[in-house]
Structure formats: structure tokens, C-alpha cells
Amino acid sequence: MVAEQYLPPWFSVAPMMEWTDNHYRTMARHISKHAWLYTEMLAAETIVYQEKNLDRFLAFSPDQHPIVLQIGGNNLENLAKATRLASTYGYDEINLNCGCPSPKVAGHGCFGVRLMLDPKFVAEAMTVIAANTDVPVSVKCRIGVDDHDSYNELCDFIYKVSSQSPTRHFIIHSRKALLNGISPADNRKIPPLKYEYYYALLRDFPDLRFTINGGINSIDEVRAAQNEGAHGVMVGRAAYNNSWSMLGNVDTAIYGAPPSGVTRRQVLDKYQVYADSVIGIYGNGKPSLRDLVKPLYGLFWGEPGNGVWRRKADSAFHHCKTFKSLMEETITAIPDSVLDSPVVDPYSTACVDKFANSKNLLPLPYTLKEEQEEQLLYA
Missing domain, CATH: 3.20.20.70 (Aldolase class I)
Incomplete structure (x- = not known):
């Protein structure tokens, strides 16, 4: 490549x-x-x-x-x-x-x-x-x-x-x-x-x-x-x-590029395949479920249910053995409207150009x- x-x-x-x-x-x-x-x-x-x-x-x-x-x-x-x-x-x-x-x-x-x-x-x-x-x-x-x-x-x-x-x-x-x-x-x-x-x-x-x-x-x-x-x-x-x-x-x-239409639920479904294929492959539980969930915290930043989901995930780390089981137990905290909506362009013409000067x-x-x-x- x-x-x-x-x-x-x-x-x-x-x-x-x-x-x-x-x-x-x-x-x-x-x-x-x-x-x-x-x-x-x-x-x-x-x-x-x-x-x-x-x-x-x-x-x-x-x-x-x-x-x-x-x-x-x-x-x-x-x-x-x-x-x-x-x-x-x-x-x-x-x-x-x-x-x-x-x-x-x-x-x-x-x-x-x-x-x-x-x-x-x-x-x-x-x-x-x-x-x-x-x-x-x-x-x-x-x-x-x-x-x-x-x-x-x-x-x-x-x-x-x-x-x-x-x-x-x-x-x-x-x-x-x-x-x-x-x-x-x-x-x-x-x-x-x-x-x-x-x-x-x-x-x-x-x-x-x-x-x-x-x-x-x-x-x-x-x-x-x-x-x-x-x-x-x-x-x-x-x-x-x-x-x-x-x-x-x-x-x-x-x-x-044209909008991909990808949703957070689709991202999580794809990521789950990866996460469950690598959990513990280095021995001593590494990478752990906590390691694998950490990158996902930014997916729901500022969204309804984010705080509840993170608390549920923190509790689930103690007994869940797979990424799939952890998500099944916790993802209900996030509304379907958040999981199934494509990204929205936040562009604002009123934005102050911090580089203009x-x-x-x-x-x-x-x-x-x-x-x-x-x-x-x-x-």
C-alpha cells in the first residue's frame, strides 16, 4: 500500500x-x-x-x-x-x-x-x-x-x-x-x-x-x-x-464525499466483530473489555443516555465476558433515535474564524x- x-x-x-x-x-x-x-x-x-x-x-x-x-x-x-x-x-x-x-x-x-x-x-x-x-x-x-x-x-x-x-x-x-x-x-x-x-x-x-x-x-x-x-x-x-x-x-x-448514511448502531455492529475477535489475545486478559469499550465513549458525547450507558458499562465490566454481551446489557440506555440517525453536519456560518487574524x-x-x-x- x-x-x-x-x-x-x-x-x-x-x-x-x-x-x-x-x-x-x-x-x-x-x-x-x-x-x-x-x-x-x-x-x-x-x-x-x-x-x-x-x-x-x-x-x-x-x-x-x-x-x-x-x-x-x-x-x-x-x-x-x-x-x-x-x-x-x-x-x-x-x-x-x-x-x-x-x-x-x-x-x-x-x-x-x-x-x-x-x-x-x-x-x-x-x-x-x-x-x-x-x-x-x-x-x-x-x-x-x-x-x-x-x-x-x-x-x-x-x-x-x-x-x-x-x-x-x-x-x-x-x-x-x-x-x-x-x-x-x-x-x-x-x-x-x-x-x-x-x-x-x-x-x-x-x-x-x-x-x-x-x-x-x-x-x-x-x-x-x-x-x-x-x-x-x-x-x-x-x-x-x-x-x-x-x-x-x-x-x-x-x-x-457523498454522505455515507452510516449510523452508530452500524458502527457498533461492525466494531463488535473486531472486539470479540481480539479480547484477551495477548494473555492476562489483555486487551480487556474495558480497553475495547474505551474508544466508544466519544460516540455518544452530549447525547441523551450517555451518562447512564457509561455507568451501566462500568458495572458490566465486572461480569460480562464478551463485547456482545456487554452491549446487549447496556445499549438500551441509548435511545433508538440516537443509534439509528446518520451524522448531522454541525456547520454554522456564524462561526468565528479563529485563524482570520x-x-x-x-x-x-x-x-x-x-x-x-x-x-x-x-x-
Whole structure:
């Protein structure tokens, strides 16, 4: 499978640890056929050390295409081997995580967003990754780290990585990261969003492709970003917490496909076949019923009966042995009108365009300093 077989990544679901696992991606693909799905970040070391057990970490069903594997790491040898091992699974793109601010990753692990401080290494890593796969490669990063947060520093990173490696696609989380001990959750809220940095990159690097990420919570906002020229839009928690409304509108609103007419009952029927085929396959009850039900919580966000259904499901985990039996016991909490209605486009012409002012705030154009040109010439 190659990426050219699919429509472009105008919309993608962000890689999220313990969220965008095989279970979520299976459910998501029953709702949207065209959204690009990302795996959770997998450390290169995990792939290398689990070489005899890779299906648990890397296998996915063919209908999950288009799908991107995100890896993390700071060891070139392990990144090369991990990419080579993963290449047999047929991912459509390999992405390097240069944006995670978690202390376990950017702190003790010394990778994730900390790699933004070493663009030379990132370029070497991307070259190594590209040499071990036949599919495109990309980088997901922030707009800065701690006090290294100027637009010029961001551009230096983009320029060095793109000029010294085959990388042509960058996913830009439009917040900087703070590595002073705040939590990953606070790193998604406290640093201000600077969408103007993203739109300035479109201006200053016209030969590259950029996907915007961060703070985008509705299909309205996805379309607004595109209307302002975004090459692609990546959505994280909104695509998980409100999966029905968000993913259900991607194919029609973003890709122009006719309405599928799919209902939540149909999604659940298809997902049940998957869930009951994988429950407990890894031993020790893994994956558990709870693991398999978790991705479904976003199906009924804001709908009548959602709270009752979740409480009934929580109780049923203690005695149900199959996904089918759990759903038969609990799904009556959700009205038939919710289960059997196709998705409704929430588009509102009154929506405030949160990106409209970004182009009035653009930083000055990036210019490569003479000493940088010399460094690159002899790099």
C-alpha cells in the first residue's frame, strides 16, 4: 500500500499515547474512510526489543489505511532498525516525534520535543529513517521549546531538517513546549497558540508541506484553517472525545464525499466483530473489555443516555465476558433515535474564524544568515 492510493492528508487524527491504539483506529475507520490515522508514539527501542512480538505493537487491519506510524527516539541505530522492522507492516508514512513534552520522553528520555534543540541530529535521524523505508517521512514538532521560541529559531529548525534530509512534511503544533516540570496536559493549555507562526511557514517555505495542529476542536475550525490556506489540519482530543460529530463529518465536509448514511448502531455492529475477535489475545486478559469499550465513549458525547450507558458499562465490566454481551446489557440506555440517525453536519456560518487574524500578525520573513549558509555548505 502506498500513500498515493489515498486522498491527501487534509484531515488527520493526532497520535495520542494510550488513545489512538488499534481499538480506536478500528472504530474511527468505520466512521471516516478518508481521515489519516496516526498510531500512538512507539519508542524505537520498544520496536527493536520486541522484535519477536511485533504484531502486538505494529499490526493493523488493511482497512485502517491511510495510516501513519509515529516513532520516537534519539539513537540512530535503533531508529534505523525500528523503521526497517516496521516497513514490513505497510504503513503509509513514518513520522518522527519532535513534539512530546512529557518528562518521561523529553526529560529522562531526551527525545520528543527536546530534539528540536538539535536540528542536525533530527536531519540525520530523518535521513536514516528514510533510508530504511519506501514511504514518505515527516516530523511532528512544536513552534519552540522554553526560551527558544522565536520564529527565526523555528525556521532554523525547519530549514536545517528539510535541507539536510528528505523531509518535506512537517506537522506543526502551534504552541511552544515548556520543560520546567509542568504536565503534558498543561503544555496543551498554558503556552499560547501562535497560529501566525504556522501561516508564516507557508509563506517562507513554499516547497514544503505543513499540517496545522493545536486548539482545533470542530469541523468548522478545520474548514476555517483550510480557508486560510492550511495544507492539512490535525485534530487530537476533539476527534477522540467527540468522535461521532468530528469524524462523521470529515468525509463530506473536508473531502467532498457523498454522505455515507452510516449510523452508530452500524458502527457498533461492525466494531463488535473486531472486539470479540481480539479480547484477551495477548494473555492476562489483555486487551480487556474495558480497553475495547474505551474508544466508544466519544460516540455518544452530549447525547441523551450517555451518562447512564457509561455507568451501566462500568458495572458490566465486572461480569460480562464478551463485547456482545456487554452491549446487549447496556445499549438500551441509548435511545433508538440516537443509534439509528446518520451524522448531522454541525456547520454554522456564524462561526468565528479563529485563524482570520493570523495573517495580520505574521512575523517578518525568514532570512538565512550568511554564517548559517556556510555551516550548511560544509555540514
